Amino acid sequence: MRYRRPSLQRALRRTHLRLAVSAVVFAALLLSLVAWLALRTYAENNLMLLGRSLAYTAEAAVVFGDRVAAQEAIAVIANDEDVVQVRVLDARDAQFALWRRPDGGTLARFERTIADVALPGPVTLPIRHDGKIVGRIEVQGQGRQFFVFLLSGVGGVLGCLLVTFAVANVLAKRMHRDIVKPLRALAEVAHAVRRERAFHQRVAATPIAELKELGDDFNALLDEFEGWQNHLRAQNATLAHQANHDTLTGLPNRAYFESRLTQALAEARELGTHVALLYLDGNRFKDINDQLGHDAGDAVLVAIAERLRQPLREGDLVARLGGDEFAVMLPGVRQTSNAVRLAQNLLASMQKPITLPDGGEVVTSISIGVALYPTHAADASALLRAADAAMYQAKRAGSGTWHVAQSARG
Structure with a gap:
């Protein structure tokens, strides 16, 4: 007798609210992670843009060796930005000028502690004059924006987690066996593909018919992506070689x-x-x-x-x-x-x-x-x-x- 896989509808009927609770928990965690990654990227890009602006502003002062002018120039911009320290170094990497935000008390120190753990470190950019590097500028973020996010966003997420925890704790074992484990395996493969371009990974089979179909379709999609990726790599390699080499002799051009x-x-x-x-x-x-x-x-x-x-x-x-x-x-x-x-x-x-x-x-x-x-x-x-x-x-x-x-x- 042929084995008949249980349907997703029957599995949901058996577990009642298991899928709803799981979705809330998983979505909360994933959204928190995505929001943190997005804010981290935004903070890093913001520091890079600010660093370029400060480098351009301090260029003349560094070229003419005017430390006071450099100090004043960076202070005008840094005072209004979410930065805690700006250092200007000369061509010999000796400190040329330093601006540091005054100590704002316990709250500011706590913001800095959180930012040091969660946000990117200081960015360093060259100061150029007529195409030559005449110095460097180092910008370190304050982390106030991240602290606000931590209080508002993460606090809300934790509140949702506390509300759903009681129900999730009771149904966790059965939910994990029937639905969450296969979905989590699929999510792990999706994350590996997104972050590491690991198109060779595949989703394992699951007893539930609908989830098995989803996994099969997902694996088929990965097969196509892997083929496209290999084709694009080959094309890019060919185009790069043609752009940089002489077609007759094969030598670089x-x-x-x-x-x-x-x-x-x-x-x-x-x-x-x-x-x-x-x-x-x-x-x-x-x-x-x-x-x-x-x-x-x-x-x-x-x-x-x-x-x-x-x-x-x-x-x-x-x-x-x-x-x-x-x-x-x-x-x-x-x-x-x-x-x-x-x-x-x-x-x-x-x-x-x-x-x-x-x-x-x-x-x-x-x-x-x-x-x-x-x-x-x-x-x-x-x-x-x-x-x-x-x-x-x-x-x-x-x-x-x-x-x-x-x-x-x-």
Whole structure:
């Protein structure tokens, strides 16, 4: 005989008010959590916006070293906001100015204690002038708004919980067995999906027919979401690769290379290290393209790209800048001679003939300009120009040669 699952209507009739009590308790707790998360997010965003405003206000005072003006500027804004302390630090992280709200007594201290536990800590934002960081500003919230929420919102929720507690306590065991446990399992899966994007989780089967249907539909929906997520991830990865890489050679393009170069120089500036840059340009590429065809030209570019990849270390980067121009970035290089040795190896690798699509062979060469940060330039664009100029010096000296850029001081 086939087992017939009990209906939800029969389960509700058996448990009377169990579902109503459960719904009130669960909704109260969930709404409290959602309200707290929303207020926490709002408080953090508010501190960020206030921090940006204070950073903009204090910028001139920090640049000119006027501590009094900085103190007055932050006080004008902070007095009217829900903040307890604002600190201005200079470029050396030394305290430049400090504003602190006067002690408001026991109630204010209690507000601060609650806010320290429930709300985000102080936010720190940079103070910029002409694109450079000249200091930082640290803003710490007071927590008065959260305290008001605690008294009004949480107090009301606790009142509802007290009213329903007596009934819920009597019916808890049967309610948990028949209805709440399956719904809670579904809610846990829903929360995991919402918070962690855990689309692989599924709801377990339940004896109640309607809840089983709900779980099956929910699992089917998760199957679709998981498929969409995997599809979107694949699409995003493809689009990101296409946006940052050259379609012919597979190398990073100019925009991606310049971005990585700027990042590498910033790290080198912080660590006190060097970054070498090789600017490479093909010789005879136009003649090959015109005489042998575009397919032959493409084959030459692909071969050059592959030969440039082979001798590089992990962390080095080679890119196609456009046409037959390439660039190689070498972070952590100690001196120019290390980059020169690589340039010589790359020149030697070009002596091997390149096989063309029609079976023929062609030999080409490259000219290389070498520049070193910070010896030859102080920023990414200047380093590229220095290496480019050195490459043209190499071309004038003869094909298949290298040349080191002139010092920025010379």
